[in-house]
Amino acid sequence: MTGENTTYTAGSALLDTLQDFGVEYIFANFGSDHPGVVEAIAFARAAGRPIPQIITCPNEMVGMSAAHGFAAATGRPQAVLVHVECGTQALAGAVHNAAKGRIPMFVFAGASPLTQEGELKGSRNEFIQWIQDVHDQRGIVRGYMRYEGEVRVAAAMKQLVARALQFARSDPKGPVYLIGAREIMEAPAPEARIDPDRWKPVSPGALSPENAAEIAHALAGARAPLVVTSFVGRNPAAVRELVRLCDRLGVGVLESVPNYVNFPHNNVLYQGNQWNEPRQNVALAEADVVLLIDSDVPWIPVSSAPNDAAAIYHIDVDPLKMQMPLWYISARGRFAADARTALRQINAELDRVALDQPLVDRRRARWAELHAIRKARLDEKERPGGRLTGEYLTTALRRRVNSNTLIVTEGISNYQPIFDHLALDEPGAMFTSGGGSLGWHGGAAIGAKLACPHKTVIALTGDGSYMFSVPSSVHWMARRYNTPFLTVIYNNGGWKSPKLSTLAVHPDGYASRSPDLDMSFRPQADYAGIAAAAGGAYPRIVNDIEDLEKALDECLHAVQVEGRCAVLDVRLV
Ligand SMILES: Cc1ncc(C[n+]2csc(CCOP(=O)(O)OP(=O)(O)O)c2C)c(N)n1
Numbered sequence: 001m002t003g004e005n006t007t008y009t010a011g012s013a014l015l016d017t018l019q020d021f022g023v024e025y026i027f028a029n030f031g032s033d034h035p036g037v038v039e040a041i042a043f044a045r046a047a048g049r050p051i052p053q054i055i056t057c058p059n060e061m062v063g064m065s066a067a068h069g070f071a072a073a074t075g076r077p078q079a080v081l082v083h084v085e086c087g088t089q090a091l092a093g094a095v096h097n098a099a100k101g102r103i104p105m106f107v108f109a110g111a112s113p114l115t116q117e118g119e120l121k122g123s124r125n126e127f128i129q130w131i132q133d134v135h136d137q138r139g140i141v142r143g144y145m146r147y148e149g150e151v152r153v154a155a156a157m158k159q160l161v162a163r164a165l166q167f168a169r170s171d172p173k174g175p176v177y178l179i180g181a182r183e184i185m186e187a188p189a190p191e192a193r194i195d196p197d198r199w200k201p202v203s204p205g206a207l208s209p210e211n212a213a214e215i216a217h218a219l220a221g222a223r224a225p226l227v228v229t230s231f232v233g234r235n236p237a238a239v240r241e242l243v244r245l246c247d248r249l250g251v252g253v254l255e256s257v258p259n260y261v262n263f264p265h266n267n268v269l270y271q272g273n274q275w276n277e278p279r280q281n282v283a284l285a286e287a288d289v290v291l292l293i294d295s296d297v298p299w300i301p302v303s304s305a306p307n308d309a310a311a312i313y314h315i316d317v318d319p320l321k322m323q324m325p326l327w328y329i330s331a332r333g334r335f336a337a338d339a340r341t342a343l344r345q346i347n348a349e350l351d352r353v354a355l356d357q358p359l360v361d362r363r364r365a366r367w368a369e370l371h372a373i374r375k376a377r378l379d380e381k382e383r384p385g386g387r388l389t390g391e392y393l394t395t396a397l398r399r400r401v402n403s404n405t406l407i408v409t410e411g412i413s414n415y416q417p418i419f420d421h422l423a424l425d426e427p428g429a430m431f432t433s434g435g436g437s438l439g440w441h442g443g444a445a446i447g448a449k450l451a452c453p454h455k456t457v458i459a460l461t462g463d464g465s466y467m468f469s470v471p472s473s474v475h476w477m478a479r480r481y482n483t484p485f486l487t488v489i490y491n492n493g494g495w496k497s498p499k500l501s502t503l504a505v506h507p508d509g510y511a512s513r514s515p516d517l518d519m520s521f522r523p524q525a526d527y528a529g530i531a532a533a534a535g536g537a538y539p540r541i542v543n544d545i546e547d548l549e550k551a552l553d554e555c556l557h558a559v560q561v562e563g564r565c566a567v568l569d570v571r572l573v
């Protein structure tokens with residue numbers, strides 16, 4: 001090869017380093033800042049050099065949510081490429097979701113050229129490059145990134161990418177952000193590769209032996225020991241240790257705002273999941289020792305809290321919650337440790353302890369009793385011939401879920417019915433965004449399907465969250481990249497949650513008597529039709545309960561047999 005195409009630039013260095021670190025996809029939205037990268041991609045392809053696959057993302061939030069879904073399903077960080085400060089802003093709430101959900105990923109944005117009179121290759125030649133020049137592009141996302149920086153010389157590109165990925169993969173994991181101006185991306189860079197083995201993430205933190213013993217003894221001697229968790233299920237190996245611990249000791253498990261499947265829901269020790277219910281949780285009230293492990297919101301004190309005498313032990317890779325201005329629980333001990341490592345240590349400690357078996361049996365019997373009461377309550381809501389509720393819809397879905405199903409949920413006011421009535425046992429079978437910025441599920445489903453092409457991916461969403469998700473971009477991408485999945489819309493006619501929020505604060509105010517709180521979506525859009533138009537999805541609306549089963553089967557047929565997306569819009573009562 002000859003001419004300028006032979007130049008190995010910072011753009012090439014970026015691609016090669018991502019490739020060497022095992023990044024499989026770059027979710028990309030290009031602009032005038034990217035000639036160096038676009039040329040480097042074409043150069044690598046022409047030269048037969050492997051680089052990550054480029055996924056064209058018409059919308060940045062969808063792209064970043066896809067990287068999120070991929071990493072949540074696999075633990076493997078992917079890359080997102082966006083256009084200067086505009087594209088960074090268009091990442092929108094996906095930045096929040098990745099940060100709060102502790103999802104590793106690498107985000108790269110170009111920056112406006114640094115020169116304006118042709119001094120360097122890449123110098124300004126388009127009007128927009130003055131308009132997009134801002135003082136603090138990185139400041140847009142600084143509050144959310146585990147690491148952010150600027151590539152100031154091409155020679156530093158590989159080390160900066162490696163360093164950013166080291167942060168992303170070390171606890172607490174999360175997104176990282178790098179920028180590079182146009183001239184930097186065009187500048188020649190050294191071709192020498194970096195050895196990813198020398199840039200491994202920090203090893204998981206452990207308990208001290210004394211702390212492991214203290215927690216093991218507290219649990220072993222408790223009257224009613226309870227684990228509270230939200231995301232221990234992020235690592236299925238940690239769930240196995242948790243099940244072992246709870247089974248041997250008779251410890252109950254309460255999920256609070258779960259982001260993953262943290263404990264088998266059909267184990268008699270399982271005590272349900274807690275969200276915004278404005279009442280005291282029974283298991284939490286009964287517990288005398290609480291092991292809080294991997295949770296950002298273990299309870300909501302004004303509604304539900306452990307009793308004052310309970311001894312609380314808190315294990316988290318970040319027990320200080322360094323990104324949260326206000327966070328406190330009255331714990332007896334706080335320990336910065338990885339959940340799986342800590343649970344394994346506690347289990348090892350228990351191997352040396354003689355257990356009081358009658359005490360273990362009594363505890364187990366009490367948790368089993370509460371489990372059965374809860375189960376009976378749930379069964380009641382599943383009766384055939386009932387109304388078309390979120391509970392009923394989820395139960396119909398459960399009958400079609402198996403070990404080959406992967407669910408992403410943005411069910412919002414139906415989060416709890418979804419977790420309750422899917423009653424999943426397998427860690428990894430379902431996850432949420434872990435954050436609160438709506439519109440995540442569509443992109444996440446694409447990423448999950450790229451990660452697990454042989455699984456049936458199902459995205460559950462509220463109607464509002466469906467509209468937030470930029471379904472036109474989602475379904476264009478799903479067809480273009482052959483990632484068929486089923487979307488089920490829990491359609492309650494608009495935004496129910498802000499209405500519930502208002503009524504919780506003003507139960508008898510004007511709003512409680514108002515017929516219209518400006519949160520209704522009537523007249524409704526043809527949600528499924530949007531997906532059909534954008535990506536050839538199979539569209540289906542269910543108004544009547546009798547149509548539900550057949551519609552679900554037909555949608556799954558479209559996904560599993562025809563290989564196209566399906567959108568099932570279920571109008572709930
Ligand atoms: C990006 C973003 N905008 C606004 C909100 C505030 N918000 C929280 S829940 C909700 C309603 C979501 O509607 P839908 O998905 O239909 O769920 P529902 O509450 O009706 O079950 C809104 C607007 C948010 N969390 N994120």
Ligand SMILES: [Mg+2]
Pocket residue numbers: 462463464490491492493494495496
């Ligand atoms: Mg809704």
